[in-house]
Amino acid sequence: MDSVQVSGPGDIRTEEMLLNMGPQHPSTHGVFRAVIRTDGELVLDCEPHIGYLHRCFEKIAESVSYLQVTPYTDRMDYLAAMNNNLGYCLAVEKLLGVQIPPRAQAIRIMVAELNRIASHLMAFGTYGMDIGAVTPFLYAFRDREMILKFFETICGQRLNYNYVRIGGVAKDLPEGMVERVAAFLEYFEPKIDEYNALLSYNGIFIERTANVGVISPELGIAYGLSGPVLRGSGVRRDLRRDEPYCGYEQYEFEVPVGTGEMGQVGDCWDRYMVRVREMKESVGIVAQALKQMPAGDVMSKEIKRVIRPPKGEVYVRTENPRGELGYFLVSDGSQNAFRLKVRAPSFCNISILREITRGCMLADLVAIIGSIDIVMGEVDR
Amino acid sequence: MNTEEVFATIKAALPGATIVEVLDNKDPYLLVPARHLVDICKFLRDDPRLKCDFLQCLSAVDYLDRIAVVYHIESIFHEHRVILKVELPREDSRVASVTGIWKAADWHEREAFDLVGVRFEGHPELKRILCAEDWEGHPLRKDYAFPVDYHGVACNFSKARLEWAERGGKKSAS
Amino acid sequence: MIAVMASEGLAHDLLRLFPALDEMSPWLSVPLLGLLGCALVTGWITVFALFAIWLERKVAGHIQCRLGPMEVGPHGLLQTVADGIKLMAKEDVIPRSADRILFIVAPVVVFTATFLLFVVLPFDKHVVVADLNIGVFYLAAIASLEVIGVIMAGWASNNKWSLFGAMREATQMVSYEIPLGLALLSVVVVSGTLGFQGIVETQSGWFWRWHVFRSPFLALTFIIYYIAALAECKRAPFDLPEAESELVSGFHTEYSSMRFSIFFLAEYAFMFLVCGVATSLWLGGWNTGIPALDGLTGPLGIMIRTSAMLGKSMFLVFLQIWIRWTYPRIRLDQVMYLCLKVLVPFGFASLIGATLWELAFPGRVWFLQI
Numbered sequence: 001m002d003s004v005q006v007s008g009p010g011d012i013r014t015e016e017m018l019l020n021m022g023p024q025h026p027s028t029h030g031v032f033r034a035v036i037r038t039d040g041e042l043v044l045d046c047e048p049h050i051g052y053l054h055r056c057f058e059k060i061a062e063s064v065s066y067l068q069v070t071p072y073t074d075r076m077d078y079l080a081a082m083n084n085n086l087g088y089c090l091a092v093e094k095l096l097g098v099q100i101p102p103r104a105q106a107i108r109i110m111v112a113e114l115n116r117i118a119s120h121l122m123a124f125g126t127y128g129m130d131i132g133a134v135t136p137f138l139y140a141f142r143d144r145e146m147i148l149k150f151f152e153t154i155c156g157q158r159l160n161y162n163y164v165r166i167g168g169v170a171k172d173l174p175e176g177m178v179e180r181v182a183a184f185l186e187y188f189e190p191k192i193d194e195y196n197a198l199l200s201y202n203g204i205f206i207e208r209t210a211n212v213g214v215i216s217p218e219l220g221i222a223y224g225l226s227g228p229v230l231r232g233s234g235v236r237r238d239l240r241r242d243e244p245y246c247g248y249e250q251y252e253f254e255v256p257v258g259t260g261e262m263g264q265v266g267d268c269w270d271r272y273m274v275r276v277r278e279m280k281e282s283v284g285i286v287a288q289a290l291k292q293m294p295a296g297d298v299m300s301k302e303i304k305r306v307i308r309p310p311k312g313e314v315y316v317r318t319e320n321p322r323g324e325l326g327y328f329l330v331s332d333g334s335q336n337a338f339r340l341k342v343r344a345p346s347f348c349n350i351s352i353l354r355e356i357t358r359g360c361m362l363a364d365l366v367a368i369i370g371s372i373d374i375v376m377g378e379v380d381r
Numbered sequence: 382m383n384t385e386e387v388f389a390t391i392k393a394a395l396p397g398a399t400i401v402e403v404l405d406n407k408d409p410y411l412l413v414p415a416r417h418l419v420d421i422c423k424f425l426r427d428d429p430r431l432k433c434d435f436l437q438c439l440s441a442v443d444y445l446d447r448i449a450v451v452y453h454i455e456s457i458f459h460e461h462r463v464i465l466k467v468e469l470p471r472e473d474s475r476v477a478s479v480t481g482i483w484k485a486a487d488w489h490e491r492e493a494f495d496l497v498g499v500r501f502e503g504h505p506e507l508k509r510i511l512c513a514e515d516w517e518g519h520p521l522r523k524d525y526a527f528p529v530d531y532h533g534v535a536c537n538f539s540k541a542r543l544e545w546a547e548r549g550g551k552k553s554a555s
Numbered sequence: 556m557i558a559v560m561a562s563e564g565l566a567h568d569l570l571r572l573f574p575a576l577d578e579m580s581p582w583l584s585v586p587l588l589g590l591l592g593c594a595l596v597t598g599w600i601t602v603f604a605l606f607a608i609w610l611e612r613k614v615a616g617h618i619q620c621r622l623g624p625m626e627v628g629p630h631g632l633l634q635t636v637a638d639g640i641k642l643m644a645k646e647d648v649i650p651r652s653a654d655r656i657l658f659i660v661a662p663v664v665v666f667t668a669t670f671l672l673f674v675v676l677p678f679d680k681h682v683v684v685a686d687l688n689i690g691v692f693y694l695a696a697i698a699s700l701e702v703i704g705v706i707m708a709g710w711a712s713n714n715k716w717s718l719f720g721a722m723r724e725a726t727q728m729v730s731y732e733i734p735l736g737l738a739l740l741s742v743v744v745v746s747g748t749l750g751f752q753g754i755v756e757t758q759s760g761w762f763w764r765w766h767v768f769r770s771p772f773l774a775l776t777f778i779i780y781y782i783a784a785l786a787e788c789k790r791a792p793f794d795l796p797e798a799e800s801e802l803v804s805g806f807h808t809e810y811s812s813m814r815f816s817i818f819f820l821a822e823y824a825f826m827f828l829v830c831g832v833a834t835s836l837w838l839g840g841w842n843t844g845i846p847a848l849d850g851l852t853g854p855l856g857i858m859i860r861t862s863a864m865l866g867k868s869m870f871l872v873f874l875q876i877w878i879r880w881t882y883p884r885i886r887l888d889q890v891m892y893l894c895l896k897v898l899v900p901f902g903f904a905s906l907i908g909a910t911l912w913e914l915a916f917p918g919r920v921w922f923l924q925i
Contacts, residue, residue: 017715019715019716040722041723041887041888050510050511051509051510051511051512051513054511054512056520058496058521059520059521094407095407128883131883131884132791132792132794132882132883132884133881133882133883133884134615134619134880135618135619135880135881138619138620138621139619139620142620198881199883202882202883204792204882204883204884204885205883207885207886207889208883208884208885208886208889219484221434221435221457222434222483222484222485223484223485224435224436224437224483224484224485224489235457237457242460312406312407313406313407313408313410313451314407314408315408315437315438315453315464317437324437326437326438326453328438328440328451328453330442338442339440339442339443339521341438341440341442343437343438343440343453347488347492348485348488348489351484351485351487351488361886361887361888362719363795363884363886363887364886380511381511
């Protein structure tokens with residue numbers, strides 16, 4: 001066992017332990033490694049090591065055509081694949097300068113928000129499980145299963161959709177989809193209150209998450225955090241509202257932020273609660289999308305078979321369930337991208353781990369990692 | 382402030398530097414010399430009219446004749462953004478680190494170093510982040526040769542790939 | 556010799572059935588009786604664990620809107636049997652750098668501690684392995700042996716995470732023995748005896764004579780005991796030592812097959828034990844609460860009273876399972892806070908309160924003489 005002699009107060013010999021919360025661990029949300037130096041239960045330093053899921057996405061994007069990149073984008077943040085597709089397609093469409101038909105836009109928003117609900121359900125369930133309550137996990141997955149069934153009906157895939165394509169979406173919604181989704185929304189909305197009663201306002205859960213892992217707004221902005229993590233610290237910043245894309249300006253929704261209801265502003269509870277409240281907002285957005293679903297094409301007619309955007313560079317960002325997902329696309333006029341750099345929200349969000357885990361307990365470390373809600377697929381790409 | 386005003390403010394703040402505005406791109410950016418980068422970034426962050434406190438993205442791009450580092454910077458307060466580009470020679474791609482200005486740059490610069498080989502001077506701990514610590518080469522460079530094996534594990538299986546590596550990673554035509 | 560050894564219990568019954576035992580040399584009859592007791596307790600533990608594991612999986616399943624085991628046997632009743640066979644057939648892995656002797660002895664120590672405690676648990680007036688007149692004291696003493704086994708397991712695994720689990724476990728179990736003991740003491744003071752059968756007998760009569768209804772302080776001690784027992788059993792919300800999502804499996808990470816199943820068995824046996832003790836001390840034990848039924852003699856009476864005891868204990872076990880699948884896990888410093896700053900002061904207060912109440916209103920149920 002590695003240990004370092006540290007002379008404690010009153011010259012009592014104490015030893016530090018070097019622990020490896022290895023790539024394989026039940027609660028690190030993927031292949032994430034944290035090398036922890038602890039003094040008993042107290043964490044002195046926690047250094048994250050990433051790269052175990054690096055699959056060279058950016059290099060591959062340089063050697064396949066633009067259309068072939070879309071399935072790869074699914075596999076980065078595999079829990080919010082629709083949003084990944086959307087971001088990439090928006091980047092290419094900005095370079096091409098095409099107009100997306102309104103029906104495609106409405107469908108894009110519908111699937112993106114449904115995916116947001118599914119992703120937040122996953123975050124909610126696994127967070128409960130990390131804290132020790134296994135039951136909410138099962139409930140969350142029961143509801144997530146319904147959403148995945150919708151996606152399977154729409155595009156044939158449950159997790160990696162390749163549905164949002166350059167110029168629109170791959171194919172139109174099947175018959176009766178609108179009614180089924182509306183029925184689901186009616187079923188799901190009261191469930192959020194049920195989950196709140198079960199987990200969010202549970203005394204033990206609050207004790208485990210309130211006042212833990214506090215991120216101040218300045219620290220969050222300095223580290224480039226985004227999404228529920230930054231909103232949990234009170235910064236009301238949501239790209240869907242501040243820089244609307246894909247028609248979001250036509251929808252009405254609130255942007256929940258952390259208010260320090262149970263502890264300090266920016267603690268784990270706030271970040272978690274922002275996600276729960278966002279689920280409710282997403283339900284509203286999907287309902288609006290269903291109501292105003294315009295008729296028409298789902299794919300722009302200007303898209304040719306071989307996509308060759310003009311020379312140029314764009315940076316397009318979208319609001320992923322985990323934060324700001326940015327695609328920096330450099331095109332040299334050929335049919336492959338010259339450079340595609342992905343600014344993954346989890347990559348930036350997890351960089352703050354070292355800073356906020358100093359002086360917390362080992363059990364808090366798990367709570368903090370869970371509240372940041374990372375997906376290693378997009379951290380490593 | 383819109384883009385032109387932001388560019389004008391920056392140019393006015395550093396009259397001695399040769400800053401080029403590139404406006405014909407879909408996202409207009411400023412081409413700044415490497416030695417003035419830290420001053421410009423500090424000015425961006427501290428000036429009350431600009432107050433650019435959020436580093437959105439830091440990317441390194443290997444244009445075949447040069448390497449560029451692109452900074453996408455935003456102000457959450459004023460809701461405007463700036464894009465800076467620094468161009469570096471391929472053989473000696475070094476630039477000052479902006480970790481002291483935006484902490485977010487820490488990991489972004491490590492990734493740029495890892496994948497494209499840009500050295501950031503002044504970075505607290507510049508080591509590889511995505512590839513293994515003892516990996517050789519910088520994968521996202523255009524002349525990157527895939528290794529044949531790594532600690533005895535074969536990386537390249539096809540003959541074509543081996544030949545491609547021998548050619549220095551270039552396509553045979555052009 | 557045997558007649559002297561045990562005035563009640565198994566030995567007493569056997570004497571009546573087999574008078575020859577009295578004439579046997581004590582060197583023969585005492586071990587014989589001991590073995591018989593062991594066999595009975597082991598049998599009971601195994602059967603109960605089989606049932607309890609099935610119950611846990613079913614209750615967990617239904618709480619989580621799913622069915623639980625359904626395939627093996629009707630409604631999955633034989634699932635645990637299948638799991639037991641699977642566990643026995645698994646490869647027994649001992650890590651190369653583990654401390655072999657401690658590694659092998661640890662589960663035995665844990666199981667033995669639990670096993671020994673079943674000796675004093677009364678199922679009926681004359682159905683108990685040995686009614687020691689220091690029953691409660693014996694309980695408190697032997698229960699602390701389990702900590703040694705857990706620490707041995709954590710240390711011998713040569714795994715930092717197991718060590719973490721073992722250290723957390725030691726802290727938790729040793730601390731929660733204080734409120735446990737205080738709660739037990741309150742009941743002893745009110746009933747005037749340390750022996751289990753004696754305590755159960757002071758609760759005979761109508762069900763409002765049970766200790767939990769006797770005085771507000773005793774009701775409070777029941778709650779304190781139950782919480783402390785949850786912590787002793789390492790059940791959620793106090794399952795930090797085996798926190799699955801943090802420490803993989805805590806102190807028994809490195810154990811596989813039969814060794815792991817011994818830990819598993821010991822855990823469920825201990826669950827029943829603490830619930831059985833709670834029943835005996837607060838809920839009237841084998842008293843049904845209706846004097847007519849209590850007075851029945853013969854096999855029918857034994858069956859009714861034993862069912863009463865089992866029913867009450869099983870309800871408390873069900874309650875433990877229910878709590879586990881509802882609540883999250885408490886962090887270690889919060890566990891210690893709860894113990895030392897909440898349960899211990901309340902425990903002391905209720906001990907003193909129960910004593911004074913008994914002095915002020917002797918033999919009454921709250922204020923009433925019923």
